Amino acid sequence: MNINDISRATLGRLPRYLEFIETSPEVSHGPGARVSSSLIARNLGLGEVLVRKDLSALAGAGRPKTGFDVSDLETALREYIGSDNPTPVIIVGAGRLGTAILNYKGFTGFGVEVVAAFDRSGSKKNDRHIMPLEDMRSYCEKNGIRIAIMAVSDDACQTICDIVIEAGINKILNFSQVRPSVPENVLVEQLNIALSLAALKHSGI
Amino acid sequence: MNINDISRATLGRLPRYLEFIETSPEVSHGPGARVSSSLIARNLGLGEVLVRKDLSALAGAGRPKTGFDVSDLETALREYIGSDNPTPVIIVGAGRLGTAILNYKGFTGFGVEVVAAFDRSGSKKNDRHIMPLEDMRSYCEKNGIRIAIMAVSDDACQTICDIVIEAGINKILNFSQVRPSVPENVLVEQLNIALSLAALKHSGI
DNA sequence: TAGATTGTTAATCGATTAACAATC
């Protein structure tokens, strides 16, 4: 396993590792300080082999008996996640959901940053400036934006999606239940809140 | 494979099957009308064996040459999804995200329904009545609510979670990045928007 | 009968876990 095939499952755990290493009093930070995968696993409620695999895929081998170098690990985690140099994304659709996401604080730890929001007519909501759709293309070109969050109605989804792609976006996180048809060089990920709820409802407990 | 082990992946496809069957002009609806898994697969962009497995797990065997009975399939899909008799859920936390979800229209097709929202202090937002947290327990007991969506800040997550469980909730869809610790008879599903974005960012295209 | 469509069994693939060998 090497750094090029970090799975989504692993990626989801990386910020937890980083946060644990940075904040736990059980982890020391002097030069040469080390941390064991077992310690991390125990605190995060994960299997220790799993942690070991995640970490070694990311930061290279640990050392038997002593564990992983804390400082190397921090650097590698920050580097891979990109928390110091987050990727800019835009939001398209500034209704209630779009505005909520626009003001959401949890993105930085995952290496992304919402830099702008667009809607049919520009406006100003909760201190953040919303730009009109017409400005999206030039904004994205100028700022090299390739990722968009779409929070628009099911009805508008395909139409807006076409515009978004036209603006140079090639990765879309879509909150609509409609799966827009897109050219094959564009990637759409559906985030379906209702499905998560339904799965919960059906999960036997 | 039988109806008791419908996977989450399958569950996510069921509403799409139902919608296709109900709305596609390629599907007729008279008594004895049938539809083939291949037709569904082709239209939804899925493998036909996959569709066949999903459908037969849900509604029992199809018939070679003729396919699946449309009416049986519709009944089974509606029955399993529960769209005619949706499960009530509550929202806890009526900030921007909570309010957005409260007004979200996409739940019915997945067999769930948001029936109330709670926040520290009750209020009225966008025509929907928000109740104070103190009323949650009696409301849930009276209405038999066992599922909650938590849309509160990371800081408040554990505190509110305890209150939610106290109110009789045993399944929680949590938008916070904090994973609350809960008794083992309570199920928490994390829905992490930032992770979805990060995964998209790292997906090679 | 022939052909469309299904069901079944085995193969693949990815993620996780278990068992054990290696090493500092």
Added chain:
DNA sequence: TAGATTGTTAATCGATTAACAATC
């Protein structure tokens, strides 16, 4: 050395796909 901790290989598990047999 002994023991803590790692890495590696094989097993498991779930979802999907491929190949093929069954049947109306």
